Amino acid sequence: MAILDVKDIRKSFGQTQVLKGISLSLERGQALSLIGSSGSGKTTLLRCLNFLERPDGGSISVSGQVLFDAADPSTQREADIRRKRLHFGLVFQSFNLFPQYTALENVTLAGKLLAREEADYKSRKKDIFARIDGEARQLLTQMGLADRMDNYPHQLSGGQQQRVAIARALALRPDILCFDEPTSALDPELTQEVLRVIRGLAERQTTMIIVTHEIAFARDVSTQVVFMDDGVIVEQGPPEQVIGAPVQERTRRFLDSFRQM
Secondary structure, three states, X not given: OOOEEEEEEEEEEOOEEEEEEEEEEEOOOOEEEEEOOOOOOHHHHHHHHOOOOOOOEEEEEEOOEEEEEOOOHHHOOHHHHHHHHOOEEEEOOOOOOOOOOOHHHHHHHHHHHHHOOOOOHHHHHHHHHHHHHHHHXXXXXXXXXXXXXXXXXXXXXXXXXXXXXXHHHHHOOOOEEEEEOOOOOXXXXXXXXXXXXXXXXXXXXXXXEXXXXXXXXXXXXXXXXXXXXXXXXXXXXXXXXXXXXXOOHHHHHHHHHHHOO
């Protein structure tokens, strides 16, 4: 069974149809890269998966559980959205860290807020918070930030801030980790710093969806590549096919534009 099953997702903003019936699936441990020009619908698709946008049509299922079905109002209750988002960790283009909190506090904040909803929170608060802190420290160490946990965002480089953002997304143990152009705000040196972290996650078979313009990175890391254009999937398959030997003319033109840069 696929961990993610997306069927016929459609989304419009006013009269502009941004997603025109997107269907894809993802197996546990796979890394799927979404490539395509700006405006092709990649980010909107991620935002629909994370319930930051509500699709106009289609369905989204995780591990066989229907999280959203446009034909079923019971799957669209606002009160359920926060829990549904826990299936997806999202790392944004900008780092979106809280400036008033340290790196460690940024990683632990969501977990500690969610812990308040546990039935035994009051009696076990100290133990719960100790566990959350310990897991966050392990994640930051994994991100190479063992000596930066007490630093505030303004004291960190862009690459370090993005690594904190990755740790924050991982802290809630999502089924699928999503990246929306995670290196677009970074200079080349810091870009490689963040891509190395994502490569490490791929090697550990973290289930991921990555929106990226780093074509060589997508080729090397992905188990699947999806090329989107004008709100539709033009071509999808393993990277050696989509990037190495694309069938569709639109895919070839897009990849050629990168080779000429």
